[in-house]
Amino acid sequence: MDVKTRTRARLLDAAERLFAERGVAAVSLREIGAAAGQRNNSAVQYHFGTRDALVRALYEDRLAPLNRRRLALLAALPEDRRTDLAGLVDVYLRPLAEAMRDGSHDGHYARFIHRFTLEGEVLTPPLEADFAGGMRAVTALIADALAAAEPHTPPAVHSARLRLMQLLVTGTLADSERRLADGTELPLPFDDLLTELGHAAVGVLRPHGATRHG
Numbered sequence: 783m784d785v786k787t788r789t790r791a792r793l794l795d796a797a798e799r800l801f802a803e804r805g806v807a808a809v810s811l812r813e814i815g816a817a818a819g820q821r822n823n824s825a826v827q828y829h830f831g832t833r834d835a836l837v838r839a840l841y842e843d844r845l846a847p848l849n850r851r852r853l854a855l856l857a858a859l860p861e862d863r864r865t866d867l868a869g870l871v872d873v874y875l876r877p878l879a880e881a882m883r884d885g886s887h888d889g890h891y892a893r894f895i896h897r898f899t900l901e902g903e904v905l906t907p908p909l910e911a912d913f914a915g916g917m918r919a920v921t922a923l924i925a926d927a928l929a930a931a932e933p934h935t936p937p938a939v940h941s942a943r944l945r946l947m948q949l950l951v952t953g954t955l956a957d958s959e960r961r962l963a964d965g966t967e968l969p970l971p972f973d974d975l976l977t978e979l980g981h982a983a984v985g986v987l988r989p990h991g992a993t994r995h996g
Contacts, residue, residue, distance in 0.1 A: 790829050792818040794840050797826075802893035802956075805901055806837060837898075838905060844881075844891050845913040851877040852916030856923075865927045871983045873920045875951045876976065882959045883972055889959070896956035899948055928987060947986045954979050 783791075796817035800809040811833060815825040822828070830836040855873045863869035882892045908914065921944070928940045958968055958975065968975055 786829075789818070789820065789825070793820070793826055793829055793836075794843055797836055797840055798844075798894050799890045801837075801840075802890040802897050805897055806833070806903060807901075811836070834905075837903075838909070840894070841905065841909060842913050845909065845917075848877040848881055849913055849916045851880065852920060856916060856920055864923055865930060867924065867927055867931075867984045867987055868980060870920055870924045870927060871947070871980050871987070872976075874917075874924070875955070875979060875983065877916075878951070879955055879958075879972075879976055879979075882955050882962070888963060890963075892952065892955040892959040896949075896952035899952045924987065931988060943987050943989075947983045950983055950986055951979065 793814060797809070797814045800814060800817060811826040812823050814836070815823060818825070826836060830839055852873060855876060859869055859873060878892060878895065882889075885891065911918075924944065925940060928935070928943070929937070932940070954975075961968055970978065
């Protein structure tokens, strides 16, 4: 890895940590450079240009493997489970959960994702399919499943439930990531935690008709 690539990676790691701790808007580009050990106050601008470009680069760097995993899970989902909320929720949450479990214990990606979701940030233009195609596909299938199960429920209600589900998933995984970083045990073994989180997420999406599977 050459010097430029290493510096870029350090800047992304520093941005991920600071954004996770304080939010995107509250962190200056100079602070990110300093946290990455850069003496040049314009290091972030040199490597990324703008704050928005830095956030996009951070997403693209972290999301590419998650997107591949999510697409693989979706492709493996039997056709008769593509309207099943439990199966779709698992496809939604499992890639981020596995990345949280298997990544570096000083990583902050789940906490960054939760902060970004909590603050309602939107990337413009949207990420390309190589980075977010799997997320868009499974989210659309979840929305379709809700509409089919509850045709008389207003779409705004389904949208609100979907956001609540996203906050539940990212918040739980952010907390789990923090526990692992602190050397604290997860409240449940990883597979059990995923199972319970999936049940809870389905309950948020369809509170009057949630059922357990498996």
